[in-house]
Amino acid sequence: MIRVLLADDQSLIRAGFRILLETADDIEVVAEAIDGAQAVHLARSSRADVILMDIRMPNVDGIEATRRIAADEDLAGVKVIILTTFESDENVYDAIRAGASGFLVKDSEPAELLQALRVVARGDALLSPSVTRKLITDLASRPARRAPTGRELDVLTEREREVLALVAGGLSNDEIAASLVVSPLTAKTHVSRIMTKLNARDRAQLVVLAYESGLVTPGSSAAD
Numbered sequence: 384m385i386r387v388l389l390a391d392d393q394s395l396i397r398a399g400f401r402i403l404l405e406t407a408d409d410i411e412v413v414a415e416a417i418d419g420a421q422a423v424h425l426a427r428s429s430r431a432d433v434i435l436m437d438i439r440m441p442n443v444d445g446i447e448a449t450r451r452i453a454a455d456e457d458l459a460g461v462k463v464i465i466l467t468t469f470e471s472d473e474n475v476y477d478a479i480r481a482g483a484s485g486f487l488v489k490d491s492e493p494a495e496l497l498q499a500l501r502v503v504a505r506g507d508a509l510l511s512p513s514v515t516r517k518l519i520t521d522l523a524s525r526p527a528r529r530a531p532t533g534r535e536l537d538v539l540t541e542r543e544r545e546v547l548a549l550v551a552g553g554l555s556n557d558e559i560a561a562s563l564v565v566s567p568l569t570a571k572t573h574v575s576r577i578m579t580k581l582n583a584r585d586r587a588q589l590v591v592l593a594y595e596s597g598l599v600t601p602g603s604s605a606a607d
Contacts (some may be wrong), residue, residue, distance in 0.1 A: 384517050385504045386413045388431035390422035390448065391466065392440045396489070400435060410500060412518050418478050419448030426452055434503050437466045437481070446478050453482025453584060462503045462585075479587045507586065535596040538580045543596060546573040550586055551593035 387410055389397045397415050402408045414429035416422035420443040422434060434452070438445040449463045465478040465486040475486050484503045487496060538545060549559045559572040574586070583589050593599045 385410045385500055386430060386432045387411065387500060388414045388416065388425055388429055388434040389421065390416040390420065390434055390440070390445065391437040392417050393437075396437075400496075403496065404500075407497050410497065418449075419443030419445055422448045423451045423455075426458055427455075431461060433462045433464060433500055435466055435487075435500075436463050438478065446474060446481050449478055462506075464499060464503055476591075480591055482584055483587065484585050494557050535581070535583040535592065536598060539577060542579050543573055543580070545588055546570065547577050547589060547593050548599055550574060550577075551590050551599045 387404060389400050389412060391397050391400075395419075401412045401415070404412050406532045413431055414425040416425050418440045419436075422436060422445075423443070425431070426434060436445040436449060440448075443451075445465060449465070452461055452463060463478075463483045464481045465475065466489050467475060467486055468489055480484060484507075485499070487499055491499070536547070539547065544562070546559060549562060554562065556566050556570045556574060559574070560567040563570065574589075577583070578585070578589065581589065583592060583594055
């Protein structure tokens with residue numbers, strides 16, 4: 384059973400999500416929060432697996448709440464899906480950098496929302512290849528980014544750097560396996576080791592790290 388915490392300051396939106404989620408046999412809404420501070424508190428007490436977190440909430444917003452959850456070792460297993468009104472929301476990058484596992488537009492189809500919860504609950508990031516590439520493009524347009532040193536990736540082997548570049552290109556484990564002519568299990572193992580070495584919560588943060596380290600640049604391909 385996937386335990387879900389709803390965090391949104393609008394009661395009607397929370398009610399709508401609750402009604403939808405309760406139609407699924409494998410999903411249970413365990414708590415509701417009206418702001419980010421309450422979401423952090425309830426994340427601890429409700430033992431939620433996934434939090435549907437609105438970006439814009441009073442007092443403590445969704446990004447700050449996500450940052451606090453990601454920094455709390457006791458909440459290491461809690462995943463956050465950011466809810467936004469627009470797919471092009473400029474805060475999406477900040478949310479993923481803070482530790483979110485992905486994002487959803489609030490008017491997503493019901494089936495898409497349910498699938499998103501299942502994807503994130505099993506430990507994957509909610510970033511399709513197209514969204515991953517869009518994220519990299521968005522990163523490039525952000526001003527005042529720090530100059531990459533490349534030393535962030537010194538802990539990785541050459542093969543792991545190659546795998547990270549493919550992850551940043553939006554490839555799935557199966558696609559990485561095909562590209563490198565290895566088994567899907569080997570590709571998955573490489574990705575898991577990279578996340579451990581870079582202290583990344585999921586693939587979403589790997590994309591950010593790959594860009595910020597200078598390993599990949601917008602407009603380049605994994606084969607470059």
